[in-house]
Amino acid sequence: MSEMRIRKRPKYLDFYSIMFSIKLPLPGKLSILHRVSGVGIFLLLAPLLWLFQASVTSPESFAWFARIAAHPCMKLLFAGIIWAFLHHFCAGIRFLFLDLGVGVDLAAARRSAVIVFVVSLALTALICWRVLL
Amino acid sequence: MNNRIVVGAHYGLKDWLAQRATAAVMSFYSVFIVAILLVLKPADFEIWRSIFANGPVKFFTFLFALSLFYHAWIGIRDLWMDYVKPVSVRLTLHVLTILLLAGYSGWIAAILWRL
Ligand code: HEM
8 A cells, every 4th residue: 555655756746736636835836836937938048149149130030020019929928038037036046045045934935935926927017017017 | 887867967066156256247347237227218210229338338248248148057057967867968958058158258358249
């Protein structure tokens, strides 16, 4: 009996279960979103480099970039990238402090997870409002 | 017998440390470039381009990009190690990831030094 249970380890959960169906504490959700945001930015590096190139190369390519960037779908995508970067950035800095042994006890770690969500979402809203709208 | 997997962890601090060092470089650059953008408020192509054509900004932007690519390499490699078990597939993915990021490094250098 116990052998069967052991064989089922490690147990892999899909993203939906991690976020919504098991009652994972906030720091766990922060952590999986840190991974998701990092991978998301990685996957978008080529289009981002391409857009950056267009924006700095010539007045014509800049005009093309500006036209593309003004499209509502692109704005939505940019909003997603801005959130991903800010979440990854804030959560990353939190991890760096944890690595240094700062804020490791449970209460402090939960508090800093709340702070990361509040700060990254607020900055996302601010930047989207100032730059995209 | 040697049980080490060629595409397993490197059993050392080096990558862990490099991921943190590159994270620090990227954090400083992010604050630095946001400060520049807030001060200069680039509203047209000429100002936008001149920011990155500036020698020091170009240099630090390139360092940021290299840090990002190295950081991403370690992060994505960890991802393959977590989710992809067959050694052959994992090795292939590792090589593809390195090639992709090496290509991006050349690309960003070309973009910046053409300015
Ligand atoms: C200022 C920017 C950044 C900071 C402070 C930062 C910080 C960190 C830290 C501390 C880790 C290690 C997490 C851990 O071991 O649990 C990490 C992992 C990672 N980062 Fe970043 N990072 C930054 C930017 C980026 C960018 C731009 C990308 C895009 C490619 C990226 C992709 C990743 C990936 C894929 C991982 C691995 C995630 C995982 O294993 O769960 N990071 N980052």
